[in-house]
Structure formats: structure tokens, C-alpha cells
Amino acid sequence: MATKNNRTNYCAFCGRSQNQVPELIKGPDVNICSDCVMMCNQIMDSDASPQADASERKKDGDAKSVDVTKLKIPLPHELNALLNDYIIGQTHAKKVLSVAVYNHYKRLRQGLRFENDTEFRDVEIEKSNILLVGPTGCGKTLLARTLARCLDVPFSISDATTLTEAGYVGEDVENILLRLIQAADGDVARAEIGIVYIDEIDKVGRKTENVSLTRDVSGEGVQQALLKILEGTVANVPPQGGRKHPQQEYLPINTDKILFICGGAFVGLDDIVRRRLGRQVLGFGGATADNGDEGTSTAIEPEDLLHYGLLPEFVGRLPVVSTLNPLDENDLVRVLTEPKNAMVRQYQKLMAMENVKLSFTSDALQELARKAARKKTGARALRTLIEQVMLDVMFEVPQRHDLTNFKVTRKMVCDQKATPADRSPKAA
Numbered sequence: 001m002a003t004k005n006n007r008t009n010y011c012a013f014c015g016r017s018q019n020q021v022p023e024l025i026k027g028p029d030v031n032i033c034s035d036c037v038m039m040c041n042q043i044m045d046s047d048a049s050p051q052a053d054a055s056e057r058k059k060d061g062d063a064k065s066v067d068v069t070k071l072k073i074p075l076p077h078e079l080n081a082l083l084n085d086y087i088i089g090q091t092h093a094k095k096v097l098s099v100a101v102y103n104h105y106k107r108l109r110q111g112l113r114f115e116n117d118t119e120f121r122d123v124e125i126e127k128s129n130i131l132l133v134g135p136t137g138c139g140k141t142l143l144a145r146t147l148a149r150c151l152d153v154p155f156s157i158s159d160a161t162t163l164t165e166a167g168y169v170g171e172d173v174e175n176i177l178l179r180l181i182q183a184a185d186g187d188v189a190r191a192e193i194g195i196v197y198i199d200e201i202d203k204v205g206r207k208t209e210n211v212s213l214t215r216d217v218s219g220e221g222v223q224q225a226l227l228k229i230l231e232g233t234v235a236n237v238p239p240q241g242g243r244k245h246p247q248q249e250y251l252p253i254n255t256d257k258i259l260f261i262c263g264g265a266f267v268g269l270d271d272i273v274r275r276r277l278g279r280q281v282l283g284f285g286g287a288t289a290d291n292g293d294e295g296t297s298t299a300i301e302p303e304d305l306l307h308y309g310l311l312p313e314f315v316g317r318l319p320v321v322s323t324l325n326p327l328d329e330n331d332l333v334r335v336l337t338e339p340k341n342a343m344v345r346q347y348q349k350l351m352a353m354e355n356v357k358l359s360f361t362s363d364a365l366q367e368l369a370r371k372a373a374r375k376k377t378g379a380r381a382l383r384t385l386i387e388q389v390m391l392d393v394m395f396e397v398p399q400r401h402d403l404t405n406f407k408v409t410r411k412m413v414c415d416q417k418a419t420p421a422d423r424s425p426k427a428a
């Protein structure tokens with residue numbers, strides 16, 4: 001017990017002495033340490049946040065369960081059509097996602113549909129989390145973002161690269177769920193029927209297949225932590241994100257019904273598949289050099305993912321694997337022009353804001369695609385190339401009131417430079 005005499009050197013909240021705390025702030029009769037000040041701040045912040053309201057509701061037991069009968073269920077072909085508006089190729093992945101999302105909604109309503117049906121009442125439809133595998137720049141993240149546009153359930157995208165095992169520098173796995181709760185405007189009950197996309201999931205693979213003697217902070221530990229939420233658990237989410245603090249009130253969230261979609265480039269996985277098959281395989285899809293078919297997910301086996309460094313339990317929780325194909329030259333031309341927010345359209349809009357009509361000749365588009373295909377970074381390369389070509393135009397145009405049209409030609413793409421001609425009388 002601290003005596004009256006030495007109490008002057010103790011924090012009245014945590015009881016630690018002056019030399020056990022970073023700083024002790026002394027009041028007339030009482031002291032508080034800097035740690036406790038910070039904690040008080042957090043508590044006050046979380047009381048004011050919408051998440052805290054949600055946790056209050058939950059505690060009081062009046063959290064409304066979401067009325068699933070009111071959800072607008074998009075049919076698989078409708079979802080597919082939406083994805084088609086934005087994403088070129090990747091037919092298989094689009095179909096897998098459309099069906100998965102549709103089934104997700106059906107699963108939410110299964111209880112209602114078969115309430116009095118003895119045949120199906122006790123059959124519980126389980127979720128099938130999805131793994132999307134495909135090379136860089138082929139549209140994985142774009143698929144997730146596009147899905148987010150049209151869903152009636154909360155949808156969040158998280159990046160696995162920021163995650164670390166609890167207790168290390170980086171984000172806790174629970175932050176994935178926090179993001180979902182935020183997407184549901186703090187309504188935990190709604191978040192519990194949401195869909196989560198975890199990007200860059202390949203980055204949590206163990207670096208080697210050998211069991212390392214030292215702990216692998218970034219890889220295996222994160223997979224272990226993800227296992228639980230993928231499977232279905234009641235996770236305690238710190239409402240402020242970041243490190244859990246003993247004094248912080250958690251938001252309990254049940255991940256049973258949450259659908260998880262994971263995506264990753266899995267660089268080198270094609271080599272693993274090739275080694276297993278012992279024959280030439282192009283890309284991930286397993287399109288062999290001789291048949292050139294669009295790949296299907298059949299070529300990737302769970303064992304390949306294990307070789308890549310994913311834990312067996314982890315692979316087991318992602319039963320649906322869909323592969324995305326690398327985009328070829330023709331796809332890249334289409335990427336430039338066809339999607340609703342195609343790159344060409346974006347630049348046309350930029351120029352339209354300067355009252356200039358921008359166009360590309362078809363061989364200019366073809367040349368852009370050819371150059372991009374060589375870079376092997378999928379559609380990402382297109383953006384860099386167009387940006388280079390358009391630099392001078394975008395520099396000049398704002399001060400050139402004489403320009404009303406600008407056409408990008410193949411030569412300009414080859415030279416990586418498009419410069420507006422010298423001042424000419426304004427076209428009619």
C-alpha cells in the first residue's frame with residue numbers, strides 16, 4: 001500500500017510509481033500518468049463514435065437483427081452483367097463471384113424459406129469463401145471494387161500486407177472486421193451479413209516450406225489469426241482499430257455469415273503448378289501451350305498453395321479457387337476503350353474539361369497494348385504508357401485556346417510523346 005507520504009509519486013489510476021511510467025502528471029492532491037491520460041482519451045473518443053453506439057445497442061440486447069427479407073437480391077446474371085461493364089475477360093472469375101454473392105444472399109434467407117419444411121429445415125448451407133488467383137494487373141482488385149458498387153450488404157476491402165500477428169507492429173487481423181463495421185455505418189448486425197475482400201493474400205504465405213525455428217511474424221501468425229475469422233467466430237474488435245487496449249470496449253462480431261473473398265497474385269505459383277504437372281503451362285489458368293484454352297481453376301490444386309506457404313487449414317477454408325488470366329494484347333486494347341471508365345474515356349473527359357475533343361487512332365491503341373503487353377504488368381502498364389504519351393498534351397492544352405481536337409497517332413505512341421502542333425487558327 002502506498003502511504004500518504006509516498007503517494008505523491010504514484011498514479012492514482014493504475015497505481016504504478018513514477019519510475020514505472022513514461023511521465024507522471026502531478027495535481028494538487030492526486031497524480032495521473034501519461035498512459036492513463038491516453039487511455040481516458042481513447043475511452044472518451046470511443047464513447048462519441050458510432051461504433052460505440054452500436055456496441056451499446058448490442059449490450060442492451062436491442063440490436064435489431066437485419067431484416068433479410070428486405071435485401072435486394074441481385075441475380076447471378078445481373079451481377080455478371082455489371083462486372084462485364086467494367087471488367088474485360090476473366091469470364092470464369094466473374095461467374096464464380098456472381099454465383100458466390102447470390103448464394104451468400106440465399107444463405108442469409110435460408111431460415112425463412114424452409115421454416116416449416118422437414119426435408120430442408122435442418123440442412124444448413126455453409127459459406128464457400130473464395131480465393132482469386134491471377135497475375136498482377138489482371139483485374140482482381142477491380143473485381144472487388146466493382147462488386148462493392150452494387151451490393152445491398154456491407155462490403156469492405158482490406159489489404160493483407162498491413163496485417164501482422166497480434167503484438168507486433170502493424171494492424172491486427174480484427175481491423176478487417178472493423179472496416180466492415182465501418183462500411184455498415186457502425187451497425188454490427190448489418191456487418192455480420194457482409195462480404196469482406198482481403199487483397200494481397202499471397203503476402204501472408206510463409207516464405208519457405210520448411211518450418212522455421214524462429215517465428216514468422218508476418219506470415220504464418222497472420223494466417224493463424226485469419227483462420228478463426230474465416231471459419232466463423234465471435235471476434236472482439238477494438239472500435240478504434242489499432243492495438244487492443246485492456247480498457248477499450250470491444251465490439252463483439254460474429255463472423256459466421258460473413259463471406260470472405262481473398263485475392264492475390266501468387267507470383268511463382270505457376271512454376272509450382274508447372275513442376276507438379278511436369279509440362280509447359282502458361283500463366284495460372286493452366287492453359288497449356290498446345291491448347292491455348294482460357295484457363296480454368298482446375299490446374300491449381302490445394303497442394304500448390306501449400307507449397308506456396310499457405311497453411312493447410314487456411315487453404316481448406318477457401319474451397320473455391322478461381323484463376324484470372326493474364327490479359328493479352330487484344331484484351332488490353334479492349335481495356336483501353338470498352339469498360340465504363342476505360343482509360344481512354346478518362347483522358348477524353350480530362351480533355352473535354354478543356355474543351356478539346358481527344359481521340360486515338362486504332363493503330364495507336366494497338367501499339368499501346370503491344371507495348372503494355374511486353375511489360376508483363378497487365379493493364380497497369382497501360383496507365384503508365386498513356387500518361388507518358390499524354391504529358392505534353394496535358395501540359396500545353398490548358399493554355400491553348402486554339403485547340404479543339406487532338407488525335408493521338410501510332411507514331412506518337414512509338415515516340416512516347418504527343419505534342420500539339422504550333423498555334424493554328426481555331427478550327428471551326
Ligand SMILES: Nc1ncnc2c1ncn2[C@@H]1O[C@H](COP(=O)(O)OP(=O)(O)OP(=O)(O)O)[C@@H](O)[C@H]1O
Nearest residue numbers: 086087088136137138139140141142265335379380
Ligand atoms: N480485366 C480488366 N478489365 C478492365 N480493366 C482492367 C482489367 N484488369 C486490370 N484493369 C485495369 O488495371 C488496373 C489495375 O488492375 P487491378 O488493380 O485489378 O490489378 P490486380 O489484379 O489487383 O493486380 P495486383 O495483383 O498487382 O494487385 C485497374 O484499375 C484497371 O484500370
Ligand SMILES: [Mg+2]
Nearest residue numbers: 140141142199
Ligand atoms: Mg490488386
